Each structure stands twice: as structure tokens, then as C-alpha cells.
Amino acid sequence: MTAELAGRTALVTGATSGIGKAAALKLAEYGATVLVHGRDTARGTAVVDQIEQAGGKSRFVGADLSNPDEVAQLAAEVGPVDILVNNAGSSWFGPSSELTVATYDRLFDGNVRSAYLLTAALAPEMARNGGGTIINVGSMVGRVGLSGGAAYSATKAALEAMTRSWAVEYGADHVRVNVVAPGPVYTDGSVPERTTALGNTTLLNRAAQPEEIAETIAFLASPRADYITGATIAVDGGRTAV
Numbered sequence: 001m002t003a004e005l006a007g008r009t010a011l012v013t014g015a016t017s018g019i020g021k022a023a024a025l026k027l028a029e030y031g032a033t034v035l036v037h038g039r040d041t042a043r044g045t046a047v048v049d050q051i052e053q054a055g056g057k058s059r060f061v062g063a064d065l066s067n068p069d070e071v072a073q074l075a076a077e078v079g080p081v082d083i084l085v086n087n088a089g090s091s092w093f094g095p096s097s098e099l100t101v102a103t104y105d106r107l108f109d110g111n112v113r114s115a116y117l118l119t120a121a122l123a124p125e126m127a128r129n130g131g132g133t134i135i136n137v138g139s140m141v142g143r144v145g146l147s148g149g150a151a152y153s154a155t156k157a158a159l160e161a162m163t164r165s166w167a168v169e170y171g172a173d174h175v176r177v178n179v180v181a182p183g184p185v186y187t188d189g190s191v192p193e194r195t196t197a198l199g200n201t202t203l204l205n206r207a208a209q210p211e212e213i214a215e216t217i218a219f220l221a222s223p224r225a226d227y228i229t230g231a232t233i234a235v236d237g238g239r240t241a242v
């Protein structure tokens with residue numbers, strides 16, 4: 001266990017499950033105090049317990065990020081953070097003609113607006129405090145087309161575009177902003193058969209475990225990535241390389 005993030009506070013959204021949970025555990029292992037965010041208090045508390053049992057520091061913060069008032073409340077409640085991981089999100093795949101307006105709004109409110117509002121609320125304080133780092137969890141579908149994924153893909157492409165603009169806006173104040181773009185990952189939010197099938201289309205011929213994505217998130221949060229900003233790092237078994 002290295003303590004390269006000792007003294008830093010990290011907020012990980014959607015840390016009750018999957019990639020966010022793995023990122024929270026990894027950042028805590030590196031010494032950060034981790035604010036575990038989600039909607040499900042029981043699952044959030046279980047992640048906090050796991051971190052504390054391993055000797056780390058953590059607490060749960062609840063909010064439905066599709067509600068702008070709750071995003072503002074969350075930002076106020078957590079106070080200044082050094083590391084923000086905008087991970088919470090959901091997907092929908094199916095014929096575009098069958099996507100309802102409510103689902104379209106859920107995707108954009110939960111995946112895009114939430115990250116926008118949280119970053120806008122927390123990045124200025126990072127800047128005033130001398131710097132920080134923001135990691136947005138995108139997806140390979142922000143770059144490649146998958147049938148039935150038009151709206152979800154657009155939310156991830158939007159995150160990449162916002163990331164580049166934020167890298168410009170906050171770079172001079174030493175706030176680094178990057179995207180980690182996973183390929184298929186086995187999580188509660190993914191359908192196992194679909195994940196396996198997609199994994200078989202990658203150069204490595206398999207899907208990933210959440211911990212493999214968390215490694216890159218933790219690297220980008222660390223001083224070892226001090227010269228990386230405005231980048232999208234693909235962690236997709238090479239799927240977007242060809």
C-alpha cells in the first residue's frame with residue numbers, strides 16, 4: 001500500500017457499485033479520504049465499511065444526481081475536494097425509435113448535466129486551493145458506433161468535449177481534467193451476456209473487471225500523471241484502436 005494520495009480528499013460519484021466502487025477502494029488504498037457517493041445508502045455504507053476495515057478513511061454521501069438541487073446540495077455538503085471522479089451514470093440500448101423522451105432526459109441529466117454541475121461547483125475551489133484533478137468516466141461508445149446506443153454514446157461524447165474545455169479553463173490553475181473511457185466491464189449495471197459478446201470484439205478478446213478501470217482512474221488522480229490533462233485514456237482492450 002502506497003500513500004501517494006495521503007492528505008487528499010476524493011469524491012467518487014456512483015461509488016456504491018461497479019467501476020465507481022472499485023475506484024473508491026483503490027483511491028482509499030492510495031491514502032485518500034474517500035467520499036463514497038450514490039443513492040443506495042445500504043450499498044454505500046457497505047463500501048465505506050470495506051474501506052475502513054482496510055484502514056482507510058471514508059464516509060457516504062447520498063444524492064440523486066439527475067436532480068440539480070441535489071447536485072448543489074451534494075457539492076455544499078462535501079466542501080472542497082482534491083479529486084473528483086464523475087463516474088455515476090446509466091445506459092440504454094435499443095432501437096432509437098423506442099427511446100422515450102423520459103429515458104433520453106434520464107441519460108443526459110444523469111450522465112452529462114450532473115457532471116457539468118458538479119464540476120462547475122467544485123473546480124473553482126480546487127483552483128483557489130492550488131489545484132486538483134477531475135476524472136470523468138466516459139466510454140468507448142463515445143468514439144465508436146454501437147447499434148441502439150445513439151443517445152448513450154452522445155452523453156459520453158459530450159463528457160469528452162466538456163473535459164477538453166475544462167482542461168483549458170482550469171489548466172492554468174493546476175486543475176487537470178481527463179476522461180477514462182472503458183470498454184465492456186462486468187458490473188451490476190451491465191448485462192453479462194452483452195458484456196461478454198462485446199468483450200469478444202476487443203483486441204484482447206475479453207471484457208474487463210472494474211478493478212482494471214480503477215487502476216487508470218487512480219493513476220490519473222496521482223502525481224504520476226501530473227503532465228496529463230485534456231486527454232481521453234482508452235481502457236478498452238484495444239477496441240477503439242482499430
Ligand SMILES: NC(=O)c1ccc[n+]([C@@H]2O[C@H](COP(=O)([O-])OP(=O)(O)OC[C@H]3O[C@@H](n4cnc5c(N)ncnc54)[C@H](OP(=O)(O)O)[C@@H]3O)[C@@H](O)[C@H]2O)c1
Pocket residue numbers: 013014015016017018019020037038039040041043063064065066087088089090091110137138139140181182183184185186187188189190195
Ligand atoms: N459497465 C460497463 O461496461 C461500462 C462501460 C463503459 C463505461 N461505463 C460507465 O461507467 C460508469 C459506471 O458504470 P457501472 O457499469 O459501474 O455502473 P453500475 O454498476 O450500474 O453503477 C452505477 C453507479 O452510478 C450511480 N448512479 C447512477 N445514476 C445515478 C443518479 N442519477 N444519481 C446518483 N447516482 C447514480 C449508482 O448509484 P446507486 O446504485 O446507489 O443508485 C451506482 O453507484 C457509468 O458512467 C457508465 O456509463 C460502464
